[in-house]
Amino acid sequence: MKVILASSSPRRRELLSEAGLDFEVVASPAEEIHDASIPLAELCEKNAELKAAAVAVDCREAIVIGADTLVWIDGDPLGKPKDMEEARAMLRRLSGRIHTVCTGVCVVFPGGEVRRFHDLTQVHFRVLDDEAIAAYFREANPLDKAGAYGIQESGDLIVRGIEGNFDNVMGLPVAKVLEALGIR
Numbered sequence: 001m002k003v004i005l006a007s008s009s010p011r012r013r014e015l016l017s018e019a020g021l022d023f024e025v026v027a028s029p030a031e032e033i034h035d036a037s038i039p040l041a042e043l044c045e046k047n048a049e050l051k052a053a054a055v056a057v058d059c060r061e062a063i064v065i066g067a068d069t070l071v072w073i074d075g076d077p078l079g080k081p082k083d084m085e086e087a088r089a090m091l092r093r094l095s096g097r098i099h100t101v102c103t104g105v106c107v108v109f110p111g112g113e114v115r116r117f118h119d120l121t122q123v124h125f126r127v128l129d130d131e132a133i134a135a136y137f138r139e140a141n142p143l144d145k146a147g148a149y150g151i152q153e154s155g156d157l158i159v160r161g162i163e164g165n166f167d168n169v170m171g172l173p174v175a176k177v178l179e180a181l182g183i184r
């Protein structure tokens, strides 16, 4: 059965490849919603469904996987920063605190069955002053990542520890995806 990852995220592609899955990539044209009044997990799953459904409509013979990752702090979902100023503001806000990373996943099967699920990881941030933030941005590009950081890109500079799955922070809870596909 053909599997399509409906994502432009290089991290998701990498994680799914490492799992040994054979799949194609089709970037999803869907617009994400960032409505703070919707509960976090619901919001991530909804966005994942929008992404998967927008690709599935033209690929009805395939299994289509969509995903959405948000950083959540004090009731606010943080997506990708629009510029470096917003990226700095996000890391100042995360500094010295614990936040939640949620990745919602939606799998659309041929015939229309839809499975949605999510995973949560707690991330403990180091205390970061402006110099530490500038040093981190010399090592990693924050602009294409939710919350303005990549745990996989010099993550030790900013992250003290996590509770939960690392791959979920990176953008895809692989074990749960394989389980939904009936592979594990």
Ligand SMILES: Cc1cn([C@H]2C[C@H](O)[C@@H](COP(=O)(O)OP(=O)(O)OP(=O)(O)O)O2)c(=O)[nH]c1=O
Binding pocket: 006, 007, 008, 009, 010, 011, 012, 027, 028, 032, 051, 067, 068, 069, 070, 071, 080, 101, 144, 145, 146, 147, 149, 150, 151, 152, 169, 170, 171
């Ligand atoms: C928190 C965190 C996020 N991210 C990335 C994963 C996702 O690519 C991105 C969150 O944005 P998303 O909107 O979930 O995904 P995307 O726009 O990159 O790709 P697509 O919608 O086409 O699937 O942030 C990391 O790479 N490392 C991290 O530590």
